Amino acid sequence: MGTLSMTRLRGASSAGLGWVGGSAAAFLLCAVLLPWIGSGSISVGRVLEKASPDYPIFTELRVSRTLLGLLAGGALSLTGSLFQSMLRDSLATPYTLGVSAGASLGAVVTLALGLERLLAVPASWVGAMSGAAVVLLAVAGASWKRGRVSGARLLLSGIALNSICSAFILLIDSVVRDRRSISITQWLLGSVDSVSYRALFVFGIVVVVTSSVVIAQARSWNLLAVGESWAASRGADLRRLSITGYCCGSMLTASSIALTGPIGFVGLIIPHMVRSRISADNRVLMPCSLLLGGVLLACCDTIGRIVLSPAELPAGAVMAIVGGPYLVWLVRKRF
């Protein structure tokens, strides 16, 4: 029976790893192909010859924009699958904890003040990170009791913080003068725009490091997805896991939102799709969410670039048009 079960086990894990490999291939394919698609057509030959304007459009706009979409979509989608496991709530997203609203408020404050750079990085980044940190501390403080975070309290205080931050965003938006108000509105729609390679590099490091920390704990997130007592009596260290999970999730959310604005449903669509079609095992679910989340956001951005060409539809809007119906369908099917 020993050898038989070994074969079976290898079979089961290799099927999961096959899906991860497939997702990685899709991710790479997007990275290679999507930069060539856009409102103005560019030719491969001219890019290789480094001829203007094809070459600068390709390197300075399209490539950085595609990479940003891939990384931000991956980060938000991984955070969705993380929070869904930690809170045992199938509708938890980076939004649920109020973290994304906090990050938005922070970024909007910097936009309203007209700040462009702070400490040599884009001001909206600093704003978003500080906003997310403040909200996380407030929400965790409200739900921390006897050395444990209560999921229900966390969700409720997250929703409360979310409303408070949204109210302040509206308030700021109505107080500031027209031009800044327009940039705030644009930012709030959520779009993938080309960013500097320096910002992209920093963001890339944050995503790679944080995702590795999260995915390395996949077996622990599986236990938490069953229940807290369950996880604790199987040997999981709840306190350490809560701190790791909420900190990493907030880092991923805040750093993505700072660059793209709040982009909704990616953290909901992809984890649910993977969970129902591929596997709920976080060892497969999390890497697939990361990779396919990136694919979805980058593709939405590309669609937004071409459907109304030469006008652009923000990726957040495309995502909402795709994500809204999916959510309705999910609710109908599951409950």
Added chain:
Amino acid sequence: MDARLAVQDVSFAYPGHRVLDSVGFAGCAGEFIVLMGINGAGKSTLLDILAGLRVPDSGAVQLNGRSLKSWSAKERSRSVSHLPQGTKQELPFSVEQVVLMGRYAYADRWFESGEDLAYACDAMRRMDCLQFRNRLFSTLSGGEQQRVLLAACLAQSPAMMLFDEPSTHLDIQQQLHCFATLAELAGEGALCIAVTHDLNLALAHCTRVLVLDQGKLAADLSVSDATHNTGWLSRLSSRLRMSRTEEGKPWVLYQ
């Protein structure tokens, strides 16, 4: 006998109300202890404390001569398994994945080893759920789910097993099978402690009866003493009477 568990003067209070008041007892390898008491008597809280999930306000719990506080979560769960009450029912995992979670504390690797799977299969066979191994947990009935959770606790192969109402949702045949298996595990050298409300099932299989009443240990009797000194029954209800079956086995009548 090998004293495995020592509970000394354990007290515990939730904000505003006291649940356990200086509870003390010892447990040995090979014992199958049944913990009884009315709703709210503190049974589940006591199990949580024994499992290391809650820390008592005062008093000490020692396992194998070592204070439970000084164990890391992983170390502890190689020696203690705990079946909580009211686990979520819509888990998206397969039965085999849930049972393999019992092996968490043993493997640092990404996927469980063949040895882990062998433990899991053995546990599923004992709890009569090997036939569902590839089904989704959420598609099982309540009783079938309970057997899967029990199998995960067995797969952990601990020296002490704590069960909070293990026979919940089980049909009669499976209740008998469950308690017989727990008695069997104790016979193989484990210390089993189960909370239950089923007096006859308990008396037929356990070796010892503990009764909690208003946070205090009201009775601590071997199963044969429990059938003779029946005063403890009044702690559970005034409408109980100890009787015997035709074969001379104890049988509690509900009046």
